[in-house]
Amino acid sequence: MDKGNMPQEFYCSPADVVARRLLGKELVHHSAQGVTSGIIVETEAYMGPGDDASHSAKSKTRRNATMFGSAGRAYVYLIYGIHYCFNVTTDCDEVPSAVLIRALQPKLGLDLMRQRRRKDNLTQLCSGPGKLAQAMAFSMDLDGCSMLSDQLFARPGIAVNEREIVITTRVGISKAIALPLRFYLSGNAHVSVK
């Protein structure tokens, strides 16, 4: 019954708080091909109005609609016409915000990940948002999916000490570039950019 999933309340805080909170948690996806999972080692917070780098800085569109919904849902979008980015919505209903999952330390379903990625090296499987989306089979059909569901959820993984968390600026954006909203586990081999 209780699989130890993180509950709804886990996601109902500001994105920067949830971004730190997600580090060390295990992200699990049950797909038709099998189960894959990984320990979250790198995240970025996208806060909403006031954060010009966020998709939800402006009005609601079909693409960003999920960010305007309830917390604890997958927000998936296509970037550069090629790659998917996987986010988890956060905060109360009035605040459209999310956490981008940027890197995982692969745990379950390693062979399935290798097959999907067409790479063998462990550190090449999930060391970036586009990579982990491919390895975990995250695509548009998961947009809006609840993180409290059976097929997609987060659960406790490894213990993380606050001192292990490195805080830096976000990657690949052109607006609000100075905000310290990227978080990763110090020294972890799977982080996308050290």
Add this chain to the structure above:
DNA sequence: GATTGGATCGCCT
């Protein structure tokens, strides 16, 4: 209606 740039990656030099 057309243009442009983006929360990326992998291959090329």
Add this chain to the structure above:
DNA sequence: GGCGATCCAATCG
């Protein structure tokens, strides 16, 4: 270090 792949929506006109 540079560039092509290729979709969506914001910005221009």
